[in-house]
Amino acid sequence: MLAGLLDAVGRSSGVTLSTPVYAVVSALHILSIALLIGGILLVDLRLAGILTYLDEGAARLLRLMARIGAGLAVATGVLLLSARPGEYLANPVFLAKMIVVGVALANAVAFEWMARGRAGAWPAGVHARMAGLVSLTGWLAALMLGRWIAFT
Incomplete structure (x- = not known):
């Protein structure tokens, strides 16, 4: 059912029908991941106590x-998934990546909730x-698992 829905999305978006469209969506996915990781890395290091300021x-x-x-990565990721849904949904590395991304997103939502109302003050403690x-x-x-998908 999910594979069928994703297949329909892929056909309607042209991702499955056009190599140039797939290449552009793939490049946008990589750029969105760079924006995500580049944006969160320093914040994470600060929260973890590794970066002191x-x-x-x-x-x-x-x-x-x-x-x-993250928003762009999810959107472009759905389009990429729609190009070959059966193949990706049967790939254990892809499924592991989806679990890791889910945990990371849940952690981000929890952090934002925890940090809400603390203008100018970093959440502290364990x-x-x-x-x-x-x-x-x-x-x-998630970055490493995403790269690994290409080799499985």
């Missing part, structure tokens, strides 16, 4: 970049440190 204004901008990158480490590990693992 990050200006609040810079952190706000980096988190915005990460949110935009929870903030854990959020940073889970995020850092999750997004880097």
